[in-house]
Amino acid sequence: MDGRKKKGQKTRQAILDAAEIILRDKKTSTLSTRAIARRAGISQSSLYHHFAGLEEIVLACFKEKAEQILQMDHVQKFDEIKDYLHYLLEMSVNSLQLMHNV
Numbered sequence: 001m002d003g004r005k006k007k008g009q010k011t012r013q014a015i016l017d018a019a020e021i022i023l024r025d026k027k028t029s030t031l032s033t034r035a036i037a038r039r040a041g042i043s044q045s046s047l048y049h050h051f052a053g054l055e056e057i058v059l060a061c062f063k064e065k066a067e068q069i070l071q072m073d074h075v076q077k078f079d080e081i082k083d084y085l086h087y088l089l090e091m092s093v094n095s096l097q098l099m100h101n102v
Contacts, residue, residue: 012050014040016064019057033057 018039022031033054037047051057078084 011042015047015050016061019061
């Protein structure tokens with residue numbers, strides 16, 4: 001891989017990492033391309049070189065997280081993602097019921 005392509009991938013990942021940090025901090029009111037670019041240490045025009053806009057960045061973040069989840073060991077025992085989502089929902093409901101019974 002040439003240096004330019006490697007640098008581009010590194011910048012793209014820095015954008016996704018910055019967006020994830022802002023989202024995780026629950027500061028969604030401050031989620032903007034300007035805030036993401038600042039956090040990633042790049043210019044806003046560089047951000048737009050990699051992504052068309054905020055919606056595309058957020059979608060890429062979710063896609064990356066979904067891919068990471070699907071690679072986890074405990075997910076492998078499920079044949080389909082719908083089975084895994086059903087399992088997570090069931091676990092969430094059970095946890096809520098336990099919290100209310102305490």
